[in-house]
Amino acid sequence: MLVSYKWLQEYVDLTGITAKELAEKITKSGIEVENVEILNKGVKGVVIGHVLEREQHPNADKLSKCLVDIGEGEPVQIICGAPNVAKGQKVAVAKVGAVLPGNFKIKKAKLRGEESNGMICSLQELGIESKFVAKEYADGIFVFPSDVPVGADALALLNLDDEVLELGLTPNRADCLSMIGVAYEVAAILGREVKLPSVELEETNESVHDYISVKVEATEDNPLYAARIVKNVKIGPSPLWMQTRLMAAGIRPHNNVVDITNYILLEYGQPLHAFDYDRLGSKEILVRRAKAGEKIVTLDDVERTLTENHLVITNGTEPVALAGVMGGANSEVQNDTTTVLIESAYFTSATIRKASKDHGLRSEASTRFEKGIDPARTKEALDRAAALMAEYAGGEIVSGVAEVNTLKQEEIVVTITIDRINSVLGTAITKEEVANILTNLQFAFTEDNGTFTITVPSRRRDISIPEDIIEEVARLYGYDNLPTTLPVAESQPGKLTPYQAKRRKVRRYLEDAGLFQAITYSLTSEEKATQFALETAEPIRLAMPMSEERSVLRQSLIPHLLEVVSYNRARQIENVAVYETGAVYLAKGNDELPEEKERLAGAITGVWHAHLWQGEKKAVDFYVVKGILDGLFHMLGLENRIEYKQAKREHMHPGRTAEVLLDGRVIGFVGQLHPSFQKENDLKETYVFELALTDLLNAEVEEIRYSTIPRFPSMTRDIALVVDKDVIAGDIQKTIIEAGGELLKEVSIFDVYEGDRLPEGKKSIAFSLRYFDPERTLTDEEVTAVHEKVIQAVEQQFGATLRG
Incomplete structure (x- = not known):
């Protein structure tokens, strides 16, 4: 609501209060004044001129030569480009020395050989927006009524010596969508009378x-x-x-x-x-x-x-x-x-x-x-x-x-006691002060032994309960006058729960790893609702969706993260790494609220890191994303309880996707999007992951135990095993660990080979095994005995043979 300060003065006496002071008082009483605009915008030296003569400029088709009386002795010649200028008009004239918006100063000038002593102004040139100018004057100068005096201040006649308060009204204060409504509010703040317009009909x-x-x-x-x-x-x-x-x-x-x-x-x-x-x-x-x-x-x-x-x-x-x-x-x-x-x-x-x-x-x-x-x-x-x-x-x-x-509107009557008001506000306001506030608001009331019975006027539709009256008293008493107190209670300082603390660590880890946090909508389309979901249920549809694209609650975070990737790629940002922690929603039944489960998801595409000086670039691949997750599991103390198993999932690459298992139970997946899905969504090679964050963060973790650096040397043995192509390396690694017992401390894969030197349908997987005992130096015989057990185990379980 735009409120003219000068117009408001017709309803309320504002003597002694500037527009800025009034704006501050209104804001402190609960209605924010977002801006106070000075309409003249620094303009000065603009008066009313009378066009005595108008003739065509001798050297320009679109210019007029005007003789204008500006109320200062002899008329002056002004060259004007407005198509509607004419003899006999009263117009706004910026005299020589005048200043227009933008600190534009008017000087004597020659236009096509003719002297011009000033400028005949349009309203736009005086700072009024074109959309507010009457259509007949939109492309030319403004013509004043014939009775305005020559030489008068044009700014005053155009009301440009006014200031306008812009009120940021909340929906409950519709009463202030009028000058009279604002007048009631200002009168209540200042404790003054409201002067309503008098209407006389003939x-x-x-x-x-x-x-x-x-x-x-x-x-x-x-x-x-x-x-x-x-x-x-x-x-x-x-x-x-x-x-x-x-x-x-x-x-x-x-x-x-x-x-x-x-x-x-x-x-x-x-x-x-x-x-x-x-x-x-x-x-x-x-x-x-x-x-x-x-x-x-x-x-x-x-x-x-x-x-x-x-x-x-x-x-x-x-x-x-x-x-x-x-x-x-x-x-x-x-x-x-x-x-x-x-x-x-x-x-x-x-x-x-x-x-x-x-x-x-x-x-x-x-x-x-x-x-x-x-x-x-x-x-x-x-x-x-x-x-x-x-x-x-x-x-x-x-x-x-x-x-x-046929309007039937019952009066709203609210009853409240002075004790209730003071109890809520923590004040010691007297009943006389409350009565004065209600009087200033022009609320009809009666008071009996500290109990106020108030009849709410029809203009204040926002007041219906005692708490509304308390708010009115508080804001007009002055929020600054309310006492500041600390709560009295036995309490402990607030802190994060263990779950919240872990979640914050997860976010910090991913951001340190180079991913940016994204926050996306919980609503999606029916098509995307179940894509990539770890668990699926009947989609939950909104009763009144804003659009079909935001009509169903999501069951996975990945579809929206892919929208983020697409949005960035459309703006030539090719290297994108984002993650999100958020809820997915699984239906439980018609009459039950959906179950919310927190997920962690990410999407990465493009170049992971580049050292252009050295000519090195590292594109994102499966092992980059897996490495990020490995670091996350290590930080959470779960690295020894996590397994990766090759998997096939809809919209995922069949050879570059793995399920993530915690203690043998699937909690998520990681992998590359299927090439066809990438093409359909205009994406380049993109890798995603999604994990059941609740399961990760609620997993019990043993306390960290530290051990001394080994005093005794370790022994390393490498083996290359020839097995069928469909044998999973992780299964072999698990068997090696079980067979190696306490002396086997580390097992890692360092090579996989498939080629002409192996029989068809076979592959070679090379493992490096590290043995040591923290209490003594192992002998070759001890290590050999354990190593033989390992070889026997993989031979029996997988039909493996040592590659010569």
Whole structure:
């Protein structure tokens, strides 16, 4: 909400308080003032000039030579490029020495050989945005009314000596979506009176019922509809002060009738609509739900198809407005309009919100209806608009109001005690102070022995319970005045749980390893919901999804991480390494909440590291990703309990994928995406992993035990075993460890060979075995005896033979 400081002064006495001081007080009372804009933007030296003569520039087709009286002795010659400049106009003139926005200084100049002593200005050149300038002046200079005095300050006449407060309103404070609403708030803060506009109507002897009848079928959507007729209006520009107030509030002026409806919207917070009575096509207003497939062309010249969920204003047969959102082009006020029907109504929020969303039409009117208006002002605003049309459009107000009123609004009464207020706020506020705050808020109340019974005004729809009253007291008493206390309780300092501490270590480890943390949506598409999932269940679909791409709860983190990779690659970032810790959701039953399980996942593609000076590049491969996980398991103390087993999974490369087992139970997988899946998703060679993080972090780990560095030497024996191609190296390694007993301390694979020197269907796997005893030096005989057991074990279990 944009609030003009000068306009606000008409409702509340702001003597002694600057705009910035007022902004600070409003912010401290609970409504944030996001900005205070000074409208003149440093402009000075701009006055009203009278164009005495205008002739074509002798050396330029698009320039005019003007003789302008600026109220300082002799008229001055000014060269102007505006297409609409003409003799007799009153215009804004930047004198020589004037300063325009951007610190642009006006000097004497020669344009195509002709002297120019100043500049005739458009509104845009004075700092007003083009979208707020009336269309007739959008491509030229602004022409002032003929009665403005020559030499007067143009900035003051254009209201550019004003300051505008931008209020950042929360949804509950819809009462401040109007100047009067803000005035009530400011008056409460300052402890001053609110001066409401006085409305005096002079009505003709004719009856409004001779012109129009009102019928409402959809009374639940529209419990109050009121209309007035103003005849003999003359369409023209609205008064300058009204135009400038509209522009300061971010609304473009149109003509006197439309501008008055917009002015009332800002003043009262009550949206109005003006119909050309003669274009209605009947003497009836019927408010009803639209028929399925019914069409209307709105004021923006767009044909819109309606549904039965939309409320329309009709002339008895066809729609003339989409209620609360936008009027119809068939009843628009135009330059030849002479009789105006003014609509003022109370529409329910949900109905307007539905229509606004369905048609993508968010207007000043729909915003206020969606958040809720004060029905007590509906007819007041109607009368005020009629009075202004009579004053500024020369209209005659037909007697009476055509209305349908089925609105039943019960008063909200809240009871609260002074003890309750002080108990919640930790204060010692007296009942007299509370009474003063309620009086400043203009809340009707009675007080009996410290108990306040408060009748909430209809403009404050956000107040309904005692806690709301406590908040009102607190913010007007002053949050800065509330005492600061420490909680009194037996408590211990907060700390991370063991699980949280381990999870933080996991994140730090992965970031130290070179991966970046990603945080992605929990919602995905039905197609991606079960992709890469460690466990699958029936997909959980939202009842009202925002889109199909975000309609189902995920069961794996990998699909979204691949979206992150694709997003980066589309922006020429080829080397991507990301991880995420987050929940997946598994359905348990129709009437039960889904089970949430925490997962750890990663996706890596591109070059892992590069030393360009040495000409070395290392692309990501399976062993890079496996090495990262090995380091993670080592950090968690689980390296001796983890196994990798070759596996085949959907969308994964069949020869470069392994399941990860903890104590023999599968907790995840690691591997390369299947080449076809990579191609479908426009990815290069990409490796992923996903682990059941809960299982990892909850695994019991023995305390770290340290041993001294061995004093005695170790012995290493290498063996190359020829086995069938389908034998898994990890199984052989496990057998070697079991057969080697206590003396065998390390087993590692250092070579795999398949080639012409081996029989078909065979491969050679070479292992390095390290033996030692921390208490003594081993003899060759002891090591040989154990080594023979190892060879016998692999021969018996796998049919292995030693390669010569």
